[in-house]
Amino acid sequence: MSSNLRIDGARLVSRLAELSKIGATPEGGCRRLALSDEDKQGRDWLVGQMQALGLAVKIDAIGNIVGILKGQEEGPAVILGSHIDTVGTGGRFDGALGVIAGVEVLAALRDAGLTPRRDMAVIAFTNEEGARFHPDMLGSYVWAGGMSVEAAHAEKDSDGVVLGSELRRIGYEGAEQPGFLKAHAYLEMHIEQGPVLESEGGGLGAVTGIQGICWLELTLKGRPSHAGTTPMVYRKDPGLAAARINIFANELTKTIPGQLANCGVIRVQPGNVNVVPETVVMTLDLRNPLDAPLAQAEAAVRKFCAELSERDDIAISFRDLARFPATPFTEELIAGVEQSATELGLPIRRMISGAGHDAQMMSRLCPTAMVFIPSIGGLSHNPAEFSTDEDMVAGANVLLSAAWRVANA
Amino acid sequence: MSSNLRIDGARLVSRLAELSKIGATPEGGCRRLALSDEDKQGRDWLVGQMQALGLAVKIDAIGNIVGILKGQEEGPAVILGSHIDTVGTGGRFDGALGVIAGVEVLAALRDAGLTPRRDMAVIAFTNEEGARFHPDMLGSYVWAGGMSVEAAHAEKDSDGVVLGSELRRIGYEGAEQPGFLKAHAYLEMHIEQGPVLESEGGGLGAVTGIQGICWLELTLKGRPSHAGTTPMVYRKDPGLAAARINIFANELTKTIPGQLANCGVIRVQPGNVNVVPETVVMTLDLRNPLDAPLAQAEAAVRKFCAELSERDDIAISFRDLARFPATPFTEELIAGVEQSATELGLPIRRMISGAGHDAQMMSRLCPTAMVFIPSIGGLSHNPAEFSTDEDMVAGANVLLSAAWRVANA
Structure with missing residues (x-):
């Protein structure tokens, strides 16, 4: 059954295009600084998408947005995620693609009438970029217990605006404790943000860890x-x-x-x-x-x-x-990502991640892996950041297959 | 007669101390930016000193101050000079010492009842430092015909204030044409502004040219x-x-x-x-x-x-x-400076000038040389800029002797 499972590529591309309109810049990029008005609009849109899929949407005390698909059994969830905040002169793909691919994976399961054995969830983590508030990966860091909610709320941006008050202002200080949803595994799809995949002939990356x-x-x-x-x-x-x-x-x-x-x-x-x-x-x-x-x-x-x-x-x-320190990912999950690509007939290579990602924080809690798709010209944090529709769809299909495998193992 | 001729060391030191009070900074340095209120006060003080000596004081169209001692014959003058403007965080010696030494040379001649064969003069050139108006050495550059009065008047400082209007504001746009006094020779005494003399055991420098x-x-x-x-x-x-x-x-x-x-x-x-x-x-x-x-x-x-x-x-x-381009000075005058030091029993070495000086511009017009005295620690353009009284007096005596020789040759 699962070997025929595919995401809806057109819907994936269309959802990313919709989110890209929020905070769109004249140069063709996006500016959705964490907890800004644009970030709030993006969050509202995302919550709407999750609710339309019938997911249970919960917000935690640091503003992480969690959309949950109940499985057949109680227990830790297979979590997909990334972030929708951007740097000041960001692109359309960094972070946003991973969140939307996660939503699309759950949408594809719903369309196929499939219920996984384990709970599954998509999380959009707060302030991954660190462009407005320090540190970067703040939402996943708090989720993983590396930083207290109180300390995170006290962080100030360069204008002295306090993170906690911004969370309340945009209505995203939720009732849940960060980490409330126990994790069985974490998978994240992301653009590479470097030139390796494109310049070595394209194809996907099975990320072995973070430098x-x-x-x-x-x-x-x-x-x-x-x-x-x-x-x-x-x-x-x-x-x-x-x-x-x-x-x-x-x-x-x-x-x-x-x-x-x-x-x-x-x-x-x-x-x-x-x-x-x-x-x-x-x-x-x-x-x-x-x-x-x-x-x-x-x-x-x-x-x-x-x-x-x-x-x-x-x-x-x-x-x-x-x-x-270096963050090695989990061999079983890396191999699962490779296997999914191979079954789908998609070329994939093992590679290290040069940048930090929310997966780095989630790996403190559970087995973790990532899927990379090529960044054209290696550009990122740049309005000209670009990945092809074909690569996005390929990456999301690998994410679906790998997530489905671990959700039923 | 001339071999017993000496400047009044105490008066030299005292005159420099008086000028140092104008624009004195808390750190012990001076701030007399060209054509500022402090520069005007320094100019007024200098003109007073020249007049008290009975010199004919003339101001040219670029604000150069010229004090003339008539000689026994008509003809080109032996000119001594330097500048009294400073950089923003300047010291007490750079420039000011050369002007005051020149004044002291003429004062010593008057005290000794001596009239040179040729006219002699001291010039304080406008805006040598270039700290307020471009280019540096502006007053001597205009004097030497390298730049027109009109072009110099049109120069603006970083606030957009025009040089010509500042000259008029402080009352130093004079009636004379720059270069009106023909030059037979030019001699300038200056601090070294580098560490060479001090670190090689002290003594004076006979400057062979400018790099x-x-x-x-x-x-x-x-x-x-x-x-x-x-x-x-x-x-x-x-x-x-x-x-x-x-x-x-x-x-x-x-x-x-x-x-x-x-x-x-x-x-x-x-x-x-x-x-x-x-x-x-x-x-x-x-x-x-x-x-x-x-x-x-x-x-x-x-x-x-x-x-x-x-x-x-x-x-x-x-x-x-x-x-x-490199500016070589005149061998006959360099040798005269050396001879004067030797006759006075003062150690002297030939050396190049690392920095630019008004002498560089005057060398376009006439035979030129300079006398350097040690800068303690090599410091300059710094409130801690320092030279000893002994070196100042030694340098001024060499200047007197060398100037007297060329004024009577």
Whole structure:
């Protein structure tokens, strides 16, 4: 029976187009910052879609929206989910596609007259992007018990507006406790947000986990001096030291398997053409699918900086901006995603997720996996973010098949 | 007669202390931005000092203040000078010392009852620093005929205030044509503004010329991408290219004699920890005492950038910010400065000037040289700028001796 099960591709595409109108930007993207008026409109629309399917819709105290399809037995649910908030200059697909695919999976079951053994649910998590409130993945973090409701409610946006009051303002401070629905498994479909799938010939991704992250802020202090009157030997130039660190971190990626490195912030003070810099603040974003090589990369950077500091008399201090261990997903579920794609005749490859997702938080609670579809040009957090209808439908069919399998196992 | 001639050291120090009170800052420095109220007060004080000495005081159309001591014969004058404007967070010595030393030289001659063969004069040039109006060295540039009075009057500060109207407001738009006093020779005493003299054991500097300058602004464009989802091989990172250029320019200073290089501005866009940069704007300040090696350094940088652009697919464009050829001073006057120091028993070394000075403009008109005194810690454009009384007096005595020689030759 289940091998003929398919989502309604046209309905999936049409639902995404409808949601995309809410907060649509002239550039073709979306702006639905968490708990904004646009987010409220998107939430209202989503709740309407869930209710129309006959799902039991519940809202928890952090604003996570949960649509539940009752199964044949009592017990933990197979949960699908993602988020509908966007960054300030977001696209139409990031997050929204995963929520709508989840809704479509339950709609397809209803259309087929099928009731799963286990409960199934779709969750739209609050403030995944972190573009308005810190931290990112806040709704799923609270759901997984990583942060209290009170602490989350007290978070402020850059204008000082408090998260809890915004939740109440838009009517999404619900009565349920986050995590109230016990999880048997979690599956999330998402766009890749990178260039790998497209540039390697297309097809889907069976995500094996989320990279470990180490974000460091380095402050380098030298001695400001006149660029005309100070001989080179008397200078202490933190800009030059920053350049060496940037290149060193880049070279590390060639020797440590899976290692990524980025220096995205470089701020030079005082920043005059004829003044040798006094201070540089720079960031390093180090990532690796495994914790051990990530720690090795960080240690190598710190050792290089210590030697550079000693040699060039530049003071270098470090501050942790973020640090998350690698999150491996569950082999049985990854294999299930692969099997579903293969049964559907769809090419799929195993890959790591470069970005964080709500699945990262849900993996604290239950077996977890993800399905990626190609992002054209690797673009994301960008109005030009794009995935094809064909890939969206393929991904949603794999999600349906994999979810159906685990909901009945 | 002239070998016993000395300036009055206590009076020199006292005059500088008086001028330092005008625009004095809490940090111990001075703020007399060109044509500001503080500059006007400084000018009024200076004119008073000149008049008290019996000098003929004339103001030209760009506000240069000229105090003339008539000699025994008609003809071009031996001119001493510098400036009394400061940068926003300036010190007490930069510029002001040279003007006051010039005044003191003429005062010493008057005290000794000496009349030189040639006319002698002191000039305080307008807006040397360029901190308020562009370009720097504006008063001497106009004096030397490099820029018209009309063009200079039309310059605006960062608030849009026009130079000509500020000149009139403070009462320093004079009747004379800039350059009205023909120059036989120009001598300027100035603080070194660098660490060379102090760190090599003190003593004076006989300045052989002013370095050539090449200021370049480079704009590097890559492709912004997600630092987590984009494999290293897909990135086009202009921040990394900027780091390589900075290090390359620094390495050049080890192989091209006399070469200096500074990367003082590095601006990274968009400047997020997890975004591979899209654009970097950076500056290079290249200097050399000689034009040929300076051109060689610039050519090497451009070649390196062309190769880097090709290899890493980063677009690199160049914009000239400033370009001045090297200004060699006059051997006869440099030797005269050395001879004066030696006769006075003062150690002196030949050295290049790393910074620009009014002498650079005056050298277009006449034989020119400068005397440097040590800057403690190499500091300048800084409230902590400092030179000792002993060095100031030594420098002014050399200025007196050298000026007296050329005024009677």
